[in-house]
Amino acid sequence: LSPQGALQLAIKRKAFVTHYQPIIELATGQCAGAEALVRWRQPDGSFVPPDMFIPLAERTGLIEPLTDLVIQRVVDDLASMLRREPSMHVAINIAACDMQSGRFLPVLSRALRGAGVAPTQVWLEATESGFMDVNAARATIDQARQAGHAIAIDDFGTGYSSLSLLQTLPLDALKIDKSFVDAIGTQAATSIVVPHIISMAHGLRFRIVAEGVETAAQEAYLREAGVQFVQGWLYSKALPLEAFLAFYKARN
């Protein structure tokens, strides 16, 4: 079986789960919600991480059925989370091609209606490449925001987006890529850029989420700079549903 054939079969068998990485609000220390991260479940119970198969899915057109599976899985999980934690939010990663086409939006709204989950509890995130065709992205963003979703630009600083793109699109949040967080407190050239990204995001009234936070020193810097949300191994890795709910309960 080719890698593509194996992935196709896995999609047919729905052999995917989503784990949840907590997103922490710095002002309160509380958990605001989570980012859903898909894993391919193997017959031996182990999990293949998304960077091992998302690029293949994107190259082969399998990303569309995979996005649909992730949406259904997250919405089902979120429905069960909301029964216990009524203000829970989950962010779903949307691949560039899906962001450009907006094809996933009716799938998402149907899943939400079916599960009785409010669209406001689902955030969307897409990398800069998802916003490259500005007109296509704007149509998707407008529809998604009208439906009640907040939209974040993911891995910010690693792609090719122009600053005018940020000004032009009605985004809600910016996620600072881990490579910039890693540079905090070091002599790396990227560390010079970090305060500028933060002040620009503040100026545009975006919420900011810093990713890949691993040290208390990084957290202190981000807090001082006015970053509201953090995500990273300092708080938690991505967790299976029940473990995430236990984490949430302990923090809130």
Ligand code: G
């Ligand atoms: O969990 P991990 O750190 O290995 O995730 C690696 C990357 O895979 C992340 O940068 C994320 O953007 C991407 N990813 C994770 N889950 C999904 C998903 O459900 N859909 C898409 N398109 N990308 C995902």
Ligand code: G
């Ligand atoms: O969508 P995105 O590419 O941002 O997905 C988050 C990725 O970053 C996942 O692959 C996750 O496993 C990884 N990650 C999240 N927090 C940390 C962290 O604190 N340290 C490291 N090394 N990786 C992290």
Ligand code: MN
């Ligand atoms: Mn992401």
Ligand code: NA
């Ligand atoms: Na990211």
